[in-house]
Amino acid sequence: MAGAVGADGPGRAVRRRAGLARARLRIYFDGDPLVSGTIEGPIPKSSVKTTQLHDDPADYQARGLQVPYRTLTFDYVLRPVPTAAVAGAVGR
Template identity: 70%
Template structure:
């Protein structure tokens, strides 16, 4: 099943953040997503978020647009009109070995 909506925690009708969000005409919600932590012995753990194709919020929220590589295609199994209908998703992850050198840092 698709995850539920996650608001940005706006509880007041008029706070600086809610006023800014309304002024910029941004939704006060995050795109549908799943947090994933992938680990295996001998590799560094990977913590990421998976977003879903077809969700209009991936194009921009208060956090900005979601990177295209983080938006995954799903396979719809029920009513195509209902975005939250039953979908499946397959993801492949590549983990970095724990003994691999740290990535090079750009010169300051």
């Protein structure tokens, strides 16, 4: 996705794109000790994602790595900003 991406702490990201509402995402990974709960309360099961381990030496070495790595595929949907709000922001 094209657009600005900013880090907002561990497991968090902010996604922005013109004409779309900003989305704050919190993703927790299986095995993360924070999954059992944070100061903000329990973590919803839907926020805990499973990563895929890539431990084939030929694979990770071909990527310039010396150790196995993990990946995660995650889909999200950004909501459009109402037309009136977009029109009001144009002159700013």
